[in-house]
Amino acid sequence: MEIGKKLKDARMKSGFTQEAVAEKINVSRQTISNWENEKSYPDIISVIELSSLYSISLDDLLKGDERMMEHLEESTNVVKSNQKLIGAIILNIITVILLITLSMFLPDKIYYLIMVFCLAIVSSAVLLYQIIRRI
Incomplete structure (x- = not known):
């Protein structure tokens, strides 16, 4: 499963709106939307914050999405x-x-x-x- 779908599913299960998540991790609502639609990828700090916010392990969030792993490897x-x-x-x-x-x-x-x-x-x-x- 791709990271965007995982992020959207986790947000929905946690009962948050895009606006609420954006406010909690200090990004714009459009940024959350872009991540969920895979127009862009979150940085490693944002991934950690989202993992904590949604109470989902980093392993569950990141595994299976090769493009996201390449993005994180390149950026870090x-x-x-x-x-x-x-x-x-x-x-x-x-x-x-x-x-x-x-x-x-x-x-x-x-x-x-x-x-x-x-x-x-x-x-x-x-x-x-x-x-x-x-x-």
């Missing part, structure tokens, strides 16, 4: 996230250094430097995206 794996970020930073630095070094050996440097500048902007934007996504 700090080491893997840090490794990806460090890799992106190193790749960005190496790319810019290589491109600038290669530009010294080309006769038409102005066009190449423009390309290097554009690639540096793109790689920096990708890096910034990774940093923002991590936060």
Whole structure:
């Protein structure tokens, strides 16, 4: 069974409305609706609070929903996230250094430097995206 259906069933069995649950765990009613309709997934803290509120074990709530388990693993794996970020930073630095070094050996440097500048902007934007996504 999917997490959304489990959350909705547990809420109904506990006699809560979406508004009441949202108020108790400090999120919006729309957030509860999105979780129950699987438009988004709760974070691990919210899952723990919902488990406690509905008096259902985390095991019962989470088992059987592979997408939710992947979401929680991805969002809580700090080491893997840090490794990806460090890799992106190193790749960005190496790319810019290589491109600038290669530009010294080309006769038409102005066009190449423009390309290097554009690639540096793109790689920096990708890096910034990774940093923002991590936060």
